[in-house]
Structures are given as C-alpha cells and as structure tokens.
Amino acid sequence: MVESSHLLGTALRNLSGDKGKILVVDDEASIRRILQTRLEMIGYNVVQASDGEEALSAFRKETPDLIVLDVMMPKLDGYGVCQEIRKQSDVPIIMLTALGDVADRITGLELGADDYMTKPFSPKELEARIRSLLRRRNDRTTTAAIYNLGVMVVDNLKIDTNKRQVYKAGERITLTGVEYSLLELLMSYPGKSFTRGEILQQVWGYSAEQHADTRVVDVHISRLRSKLEDDLENPEYILTARGSGYFFQRVAQLEH
Structure with missing residues (x-):
C-alpha cells in the first residue's frame, strides 16, 4: 500500500512538471541547509529530517521520490532506516558514509541502498547522482533490447x-x-x-x-x-x- 501511494505521488508530480521531492536525512543541520538550498535552486522540493525516527515519519507522510540518507544518526541509524523502507518501497536511496570507511558503504548497499557518497562530498556530484537515479526511476524507455516485449x-x-x-x-x-x-x-x-x-x-x-x-x-x-x-x-x-x-x-x- 505504501509503495502504491509513492508511485502515484511520483506520477502526479511528473505530470505537473515537478522535478521531484527529495528527503534529506542528516543530523548535521549545516549539511541539511546546504543541500536544501542547492536542490531547491535547481527545482526540487526538499524535506528534511534530523534523525532516523523523523526520517521514517517523513517518508510515510511526504512520499519522497528519492532519499539522501546519512549513516550515523541518533535514535535510529541509516542502516535501520534503510531496512525499514526496503520492506515497503523501492524508492532510490543514496547513503552518506564516513570517508574511507569501506564497511559502512558495503553494509548500506547490502541493505538495499542504490548508491553511496563519502563525506566530505561534492554537492555538485550528489546532484548528478540524484538526477541519474531519478531518470532511471521515472523514464520507462530504455535502450535495452528486451524492453516492452512482454x-x-x-x-x-x-x-x-x-x-x-x-x-x-x-x-x-x-x-x-x-x-x-x-x-x-x-x-x-x-x-x-x-x-x-x-x-x-x-x-x-x-x-x-x-x-x-x-x-x-x-x-x-x-x-x-x-x-x-x-x-x-x-x-x-x-x-x-x-x-x-x-x-x-x-x-x-x-x-x-
């Protein structure tokens, strides 16, 4: 039921020309502010959450098209959030991990994250990753030879x-x-x-x-x-x- 509402919300936003809604989850207020400012400047609607529990609440309420999710957070870490979301939705997730911590990256991907970036990261590169994942999610056309064959x-x-x-x-x-x-x-x-x-x-x-x-x-x-x-x-x-x-x-x- 949750996944169906997410897909419906995405379809309606696409019809209206909205670039999409991004849920930014990080316990560092400065990172949330920077990402919200930059993403809104290029046409996204941005929702913020400062911890894992708040993230799950915002996910259910806001039906985001993509989630930028920090690993280390109070109350519930990014791994727990990713696990809960994957039980009900395939919404794209980009995890933010500590620089050089390979274990963080692998764990996040194994739990269902689509991609990851290490801190400190380039906001411009993150924007490119977001565009790529949303294009994959929204664009049903593909160069794949088997597409639309039944x-x-x-x-x-x-x-x-x-x-x-x-x-x-x-x-x-x-x-x-x-x-x-x-x-x-x-x-x-x-x-x-x-x-x-x-x-x-x-x-x-x-x-x-x-x-x-x-x-x-x-x-x-x-x-x-x-x-x-x-x-x-x-x-x-x-x-x-x-x-x-x-x-x-x-x-x-x-x-x-």
Missing part, C-alpha cells in the same frame, strides 16, 4: 518488461529499481561481458573515472544473485567474467 522466460524466471516485475517459480521477487535495471541490461545481451565501468555508466549513469570504487556494482550483483539463483556457489544466470566483469549466460524466450 513476458520473458528463462527456466522458472519470468520477467514482465512492461511492469518491470520479476517472478521466480510463480512468486514475485522484490527488486529495487537499480537491481531491475541491472538485470535488464545483462539479459538484453546474453553472453556479452560488461565491465564494472560499463555497468556503472549504463545503470548508474556516471563513469568509472568519477567513481573509482566499483564495489557498488559487485554488491548489487551479489544482491541480485541472492534473489535469482538457487545455488550461489554455482550460479546459472549471472556469471563473473574473469578479469572483466559480469554476463548473463542464458537466452530468454518470449512467452506466448
């Missing part, structure tokens, strides 16, 4: 490209928008190996030069495999290309 079938997997939904053995698998886009990219070109840099460009919308740490790709591949594969030690669908990246090794068929 239902694609690979063994017990079914991918409804119109609704962007995936089913395994008849049960729907909950994927975030980024996870679906990643699966769609790999399935569109079976057997083709994509480097991590190419995946960053195609799915996240920025180059490897801008984002030297490609763990974001590896963690999302791991999450996707955990939802699709029966045996993670011997994956059937998404394979690792040694020294290169990843590829989808099965060819999907149209369901008639």
